[in-house]
Amino acid sequence: MAFTEPEAKVLGALSSLGLPHVLTVRELCRATGLPETSVHRALLRLSRTGLALVTRHGPARWRCTDRGRLAITRPVYRDYARTRQ
Numbered sequence: 001m002a003f004t005e006p007e008a009k010v011l012g013a014l015s016s017l018g019l020p021h022v023l024t025v026r027e028l029c030r031a032t033g034l035p036e037t038s039v040h041r042a043l044l045r046l047s048r049t050g051l052a053l054v055t056r057h058g059p060a061r062w063r064c065t066d067r068g069r070l071a072i073t074r075p076v077y078r079d080y081a082r083t084r085q
Contacts (some may be wrong), residue, residue, distance in 0.1 A: 001049060001071070003077065004042070006032070006041065006042040007042040007045060007046060007074070008077050009032040009033075009034060009042070009079040009080055010028055010034070010039055010042040010043060010046065010052075011042075011046055011052065011064060011068055011077075011080070012032075012071045012072055012077070012081050013028055013031040013032055013066060014028075014052055014063060014064035014068065015064045015072045015073075015081060016081070017063065017064065022055055022060055022061035022062060022063045023061060023062055023063075024059055024060065024062075025039050025040060025043070025060070025062075028043075040082035043062055045063060046068065047062075050065060050067055050068075051064070051065055051067055051068035052064055052068055053065055053070055
């Protein structure tokens with residue numbers, strides 16, 4: 001599956017987190033520099049393909065799945081994958 005640039009940015013931001021860390025849409029907007037609509041669209045596609053998951057507690061928070069972490073490490077997406085902080 002090829003990612004759009006917003007999907008790659010969002011997945012890259014999520015993949016840099018260690019478990020059980022999660023991010024809200026607002027935090028993803030700040031981390032990626034993308035508008036909220038782009039982040040929502042990217043998260044929708046990533047969640048439908050099993051690359052990101054949403055938590056149901058309080059405000060929605062998102063995390064990367066193991067499959068998502070593997071996908072973002074492909075050489076073509078190297079610039080979007082961040083090292084863990």
